[in-house]
Amino acid sequence: MRDIANALFEPIPSAVTEAFGRPVTPERVALGHKLFFEPRLSSSHIITCHTCHSVATGGADNVSVAIGHGWQKGPRNSPTVLNAVFNTAQFWDGRASDLAEQAKGPVQASVEMNNTPARVEETLRSIPQYVAEFGAAFPDDAQPVTFDNMARAIEAFETTLVTPDARFDRFLAGKDSLDERERRGLSLFIDKGCTACHSGVNLGGQAYYPFGVVARPGAEILPPGDKGRFAVTNTASDEYVFRAAPLRNVALTAPYFHSGEVWDLSEAVAIMGSSQLGHTLDADEVQAIVAFLHTLTGRQPQVEVPVLPPGTAGTPRPE
């Protein structure tokens, strides 16, 4: 069982030194740490990256869909930031190829942080401590304080938000065992075909698949207006196609699916069985798979709240 598992899955690496071809330096991580918690990246000055991607709650917000600027509801459930560096692409539809590109989205989205690159740059350039820290993080740039470098620094910080040492990783490494029910769950997870979409480091996050391969779930779970990756590729075969959800720490990230309408992990597993695999899993099978999924909860990152530099007379005020 361990050999089969090691062929299908990979443990979480304990440190990441490069992300998408860009170096992860201590200066970029330190700056990105501040920016991840920086409310002045939003036009209201009250929304941060951490608002929806909280390390207190599995790297997500634990509500159905994100609530952003003006209390507007976003279209989809916030994906976890934890281990996101190991996903092949970001967002439910994979429209950002890396974390830096991802980070630029919510800052500008009118239903999220509702800001503009020009205003972000004006804000950061008005604060001497940020000017110094961008200079240290991007020493080769003539103008280090840019929207793109903001995103690169956030990306560098996010590479530290990984959760190694899950019981499953210790099992893969031969350092720990799974109990009988967890082993049965792993076995079912492999034999029933869950691994067709959920494999690799993140048990998901590595490719795109249609939601409802065998049977389309109800409209509350798969809203007909959200055609997933079709919006990115404009290709008919991508209708209702989504990036397979990464399952690391899934026990911490309810509610589930892109619509965030399923709160119970057992229900989510049962829906996957019927809609994706055409199997009606019985209650024992579901509970065994859920027990296995709980072994994917890793050591959560210890993150301090950064102390942010105060603004100056030139800092734009909240709108």
Next chain:
Amino acid sequence: MRDIANALFEPIPSAVTEAFGRPVTPERVALGHKLFFEPRLSSSHIITCHTCHSVATGGADNVSVAIGHGWQKGPRNSPTVLNAVFNTAQFWDGRASDLAEQAKGPVQASVEMNNTPARVEETLRSIPQYVAEFGAAFPDDAQPVTFDNMARAIEAFETTLVTPDARFDRFLAGKDSLDERERRGLSLFIDKGCTACHSGVNLGGQAYYPFGVVARPGAEILPPGDKGRFAVTNTASDEYVFRAAPLRNVALTAPYFHSGEVWDLSEAVAIMGSSQLGHTLDADEVQAIVAFLHTLTGRQPQVEVPVLPPGTAGTPRPE
């Protein structure tokens, strides 16, 4: 100068072992730490104590007035949680006599967290880890998981949010000196009469005074509809009376006054001179006082984001 200052002010104590007659135990602090960051204390599951009282930004939110449930604006600027344990009473109008009483207000306010005590208790009782931690924090209680104990645990955590070792404190202790402009600012602060309201540990927060003793500032700064402590005491002499703002870390907590309409500390100092003291401070005097006020920035607390326990099937969902 140091002797006079020591007669008027007190340094921040480096640790607090009791708050308002209640013990500050490690178990209460650990529980309160989680609760301070707990979004499920709000009906939406997205607002926490830390949303408006962020240790990233001087213990406040750095916006004019708090934005809460449904993006509603609150009536007043969020006061800092830092060193709040040293205030004689809480809120701008002192309507809560201690931090535990204070903590119960925003959780229930419809424009803030919009929750009810019954729903908070149902939520916390549905999460086994909280049940265990309340039991450890309140071992003498038959039913430890109560709304009141939630507030007491938050109070215990908040007693750790103090900022010792400001340059001013080191000056008081004879361990550091102030430069010439800072000394002039301190001298003016005393001689012009600022200390009539701003003295003690927090240079404020210890008593109530009318805003506009000599000349009432404009309606944007002192909105006529907010009569301050009058709403608490229903006494005519308390119209437009507010708790003197504590000035610790004031350089980090713009914007200023209960209306939060003044963004520049120099402008705030000038307004205080004219409205409270009847002095038109010249630009040099204002800058000297501002330089002195910057020496009140203490060592900011290092606070980790707690990892919160996941909910169960019995946990109420966000509304």
